Amino acid sequence: MTTAAPRLYLDHNATAPLRPQARTAMLEALELTGNPSSVHGDGRRARGLVEAAREALAAACGVKARSVIFTSGATEANTLALSQAWQGADGPIYPERLLISAVEHPSVRSGGRFSPRQIRTIEVDADGRIRLDHLDQLLSEGGPALVSVMAANNETGVIQPLAEIGARVAASGGLFHVDAVQAAGRLPVAPKDWQAHAISLSAHKVGGAQGMGALVLASSAVAPSALLVGGGQEHHRRAGTENVAAIAGFGAVAREIADCHAESAELLRLRNLFEQGLHHICRSAVVFGDAALRLPNTSCFAVPGVPAELALIACDLKGASVSSGSACSSGKVGVSHVLAAMGVDETLARCAIRVSFGWTTTEADVARFLDLWGEVASRLNPAAVQHAA
CATH class of the missing domain: 3.90.1150.10 (Aspartate Aminotransferase, domain 1)
Incomplete structure (x- = not known):
């Protein structure tokens, strides 16, 4: 036979496929009982797993732990980032336009919390790279903009010149969001080097669990307005009880991101x-x-x-x-x-x-x-x- x-x-x-270290961390987390928002011992143990994972992800991205917001996945992280209201270090920021590339993921192409009339598309060349001259033109045409660009394309794998894009957005006084879902684990993820205000990540693209992602801020002082409200979780930036097991698995992968x-x-x-x-x-x-x-x-x-x-x-x-x-x-x-x-x-x-x-x-x-x-x-x-x- x-x-x-x-x-x-x-x-x-x-x-x-799920990595062994993620599976182990998730199974151990599933053995615990306790809401991470509870103050008793069981709640504190669950909270410890969440915060350990937050530290690991922050270290992998070169930011402080408070800058990591766990979400249900990259689509939610992208939608959270595509906000018309941000809290900045010097007060509220209200981008008037959303500039996205022509090759973005559908969760960015949908525009998040911007209306269709506020969205402009940046052209790409024959290899799928952003045309920087067209980005310059769009940045010069109106008021403050939020620019959202993927680090690497999910279909072709083409990598965008993020540092050059970030420098242009910074010079215009705009905000910069990077969908780094496909780059994580394959390229160094460095929001500060890109001059990005936020990047989106997804656990299941790097061997973690499905249904888990994160929006990572370059600085916790600059953040989009909350998408999900009604609770104080994630420093009041994303309401809802955390998915402790999936977060623990994400953290386990993040701790070994150098091996990835x-x-x-x-x-x-x-x-x-x-x-x-x-x-x-x-x-x-x-x-x-x-x-x-x-x-x-x-x-x-x-x-x-x-x-x-x-x-x-x-x-x-x-x-x-x-x-x-x-x-x-x-x-x-x-x-x-x-x-x-x-x-x-x-x-x-x-x-x-x-x-x-x-x-x-x-x-x-x-x-x-x-x-x-x-x-x-x-x-x-x-x-x-x-x-x-």
Whole structure:
């Protein structure tokens, strides 16, 4: 009797498998009883786990613990940041406009607490990098702005020039928010170096639990108005009883974030091996954003004549989990707004597949997927595959 091969998981940008240290911390937390807002011993033990995790996340980001606000995930963190009212060190700040890039995550594209008429879109170039000249133009056109830009794109992995963007926003007197969800664990996360006022993080992208995120402030003196009110949790910045177990798991990963960064060199090697193998199998393959600086684990590619919708189904049936883009847009395969903003032809964009590697990925996984992809592409478009002589 033959044993079926384990599924091949290459969708870490959607969610990463739970890391052992996170699992251990969460199970230990689940053994405790107590509301972290309670003053008795059980409550204080729960509060201790929350504050230890807060310290770990703050240290990983180079800020003070009070600057970390735990949320239900990155979508809530983004919405919390996209506020028309901030409390600044010298008094209230009221940004009049929201400037976002054309390749942002849907939770930023929705505008948070800004109305549609207040939102302007910053154009990107053919590789998905923000056009700094267009940002300069938008910053000069009106009153104070809040600028929200992702550190690295979830679909293509393209990294934005955050320090340059932050310097421009600072010179204009605006506020700067960075969606650092995909960068965490793969790149150094440094809100102060970026001159960012706040960054959003998500636990499940780095091997923590789903349903847990954080908004990290560069300084606790400058913060957006609360989104959820009715309690004093998170220093009155996010009401609601904290998810102690998920927070403990997030903290466990944050304490070892340097090890996560150390994985990047191996992930880059695996990505390069994959892309070399892809071009050997399908010479017509296009890797989006390959001329730009990208995350080491992400490859978004298309093979003309191999539709993503059919390819995803075929890969899934063969035991491989890959993606056509943002998991938050799952349910149907449409044209990516990211690729559209980059000027990619719609026909080619409909063939886009994303593979994203992570801490569980091995060289054997890459080889296995290349073999599998060759079979899928050959069946869907035989002319696209370079067959050995």
